[in-house]
Amino acid sequence: MQAVLAAAMATHALLAAHPHLYEPLPPSLSSARPFQYSSLTADPLRLSPSLKLATVAAPKPLAVAAETKKAVAVLKGNSNVEGVVTLFQDSDGPTTVKVRVSGLAPGLHGFHLHEYGDTTNGCISTGPHFNPNKMTHGSPKDEVRHAGDLGNIVANSEGVAEANIVDGQVPLGGPNAVIGRAFVVHELEDDLGKGGQELSLTTGNAGGRLACGVVGLAPVK
Numbered sequence: 001m002q003a004v005l006a007a008a009m010a011t012h013a014l015l016a017a018h019p020h021l022y023e024p025l026p027p028s029l030s031s032a033r034p035f036q037y038s039s040l041t042a043d044p045l046r047l048s049p050s051l052k053l054a055t056v057a058a059p060k061p062l063a064v065a066a067e068t069k070k071a072v073a074v075l076k077g078n079s080n081v082e083g084v085v086t087l088f089q090d091s092d093g094p095t096t097v098k099v100r101v102s103g104l105a106p107g108l109h110g111f112h113l114h115e116y117g118d119t120t121n122g123c124i125s126t127g128p129h130f131n132p133n134k135m136t137h138g139s140p141k142d143e144v145r146h147a148g149d150l151g152n153i154v155a156n157s158e159g160v161a162e163a164n165i166v167d168g169q170v171p172l173g174g175p176n177a178v179i180g181r182a183f184v185v186h187e188l189e190d191d192l193g194k195g196g197q198e199l200s201l202t203t204g205n206a207g208g209r210l211a212c213g214v215v216g217l218a219p220v221k
């Protein structure tokens with residue numbers, strides 16, 4: 001009987017400390033059955049503080065939604081060559097580079113991403129081809145290439161070049177992001193490093209810089 005009394009007192013102490021526990025207590029449960037009572041009060045409020053914290057801090061399911069980034073460059077120069085380059089990238093996938101340039105001589109023109117977005121001295125101050133991996137100049141299909149080597153665009157008889165380039169080396173995020181660098185369209189054909197000229201392995205011997213534009217972030221629509 002003493003044990004029952006002690007248990008009853010313990011229950012009273014518990015209930016006094018947690019008065020809210022009185023309410024759901026069914027009438028059939030007497031204070032002489034504290035263990036059953038306890039088992040019925042598996043209420044989250046009774047979890048220890050550390051356990052509650054663990055429940056709250058449980059990791060959320062990983063989000064797998066793709067993040068799309070978009071950027072744009074408006075190309076201008078000292079001639080009537082001009083154009084727009086739009087870039088899209090989903091998550092860490094390849095970047096789609098949509099190009100439209102007008103005012104060109106018909107034929108092939110080297111098209112590259114240059115290191116800097118600095119146009120204080122026109123397209124010259126955009127520096128060399130973007131080359132974070134210290135490679136020599138090449139074709140976009142080559143293993144050995146500058147990241148900025150996007151080959152040639154082809155102008156039609158009206159001087160308009162349109163291209164849809166998909167490339168893995170011109171990302172819009174990460175350490176080699178191209179945001180803040182510049183596209184340049186060149187006077188001549190890029191020999192893709194195979195021309196045997198002095199400049200083939202640095203510029204593709206693509207001649208002067210007709211127009212350029214700095215890559216900036218654009219709203220994703």
Ligand SMILES: [Zn+2]
Pocket residue numbers: 112129136137138145146148149202203204
């Ligand atoms: Zn190059």
